[in-house]
Amino acid sequence: MIELHAVSKAYFAKGIRKQVFDGLTFTFPANRNVALLGPNGAGKSTLLRLISGAESPDTGRIVRRASLSWPLGFSGGFNGSMTGIENIRFVARTYGADSDEVVDHVAEFSELGTSLRLPVKTYSTGMRSRLAFSMSLAINFDYYLIDEILGVGDASFRKKSNVALREKLPHSRLIMASHSMSHVRELCDCGLLLSPDGIWFFDNVEDLINAYARLH
Known part of the structure; x- marks a missing residue:
């Protein structure tokens, strides 16, 4: 179980403050694979980093009652000298x-x-x-967090990665940010739509994809 309680997060760049989340409260449904859809800059990657603990919210708290991976492909935690x-x-x-x-x-x-x-x-x-x-x-986790990483490497490596990830699904869940609707349909069954006008949960992945398409 992953719970967000009144989570807020903002960034400052060149003197400009960007509010990404403002009092977000949400409980990720248990035993579901959740997609995160939204335009660039909507906060998908930020949400994954917050969930994983790679970043902390400005206010609010995140409760994790499961083991979580870091966002797959996120290499910010490496020691470059090692x-x-x-x-x-x-x-x-x-x-x-x-x-x-x-x-x-x-x-x-x-x-x-x-x-x-x-x-x-x-x-x-x-x-x-x-x-x-x-x-x-x-490493075995209860949840694998994915941030557009399924496109890494050549075709052979991508195919191998997809197979390995699917092999985890009988025992683990996914939270995945992606612009690939084929990956979303294949791996997820519900999701969050992040947009400039708000954040909505869709219990059905096709309803999520249709709502995302209407943003364009």
């Missing part, structure tokens, strides 16, 4: 997972080869995303 393997071991220990097993899984799945022995600061954006995505799948 190698890929060192980062993997650090994360594995943080989540109480067997570090050797996680290293083996990530090495095989990420296809990063000898690059895992290099400092992460030398990685391209795509390499960092591959590493973060592979690490997420190597």
Whole structure:
């Protein structure tokens, strides 16, 4: 169960304050895969970071009664001076997972080869995303948070990633921000529509997609 209680979040850039959420209260339905749809800048990625704990709300509180992944592909938590393997071991220990097993899984799945022995600061954006995505799948969570990451890598890696993610679904749930309606239909059954005029929950994913289409 994930609950948001009167959550507010704003950012400041070049002297301009942007209010992303203002007193948002919402309980994510249990045992459902939830899509987050909305135009760019509506707050989808911000909401995922708040849920994961990567960022804190300005006011309000978030209750998490489940284990959550970081947003899949989010590499902001890496130590750039440490190698890929060192980062993997650090994360594995943080989540109480067997570090050797996680290293083996990530090495095989990420296809990063000898690059895992290099400092992460030398990685391209795509390499960092591959590493973060592979690490997420190597650890079991109640909820996997996804932020447009299903498009990472070449066609072969994308196909492998989709298969691996679907294999998690019998035991885990998803909260996914995406602009791909095919991915939303395939993986989600309900969702939130984030728009400049407000935030609405749709119990049926097709109703969500239709409402999103009317924004354009």
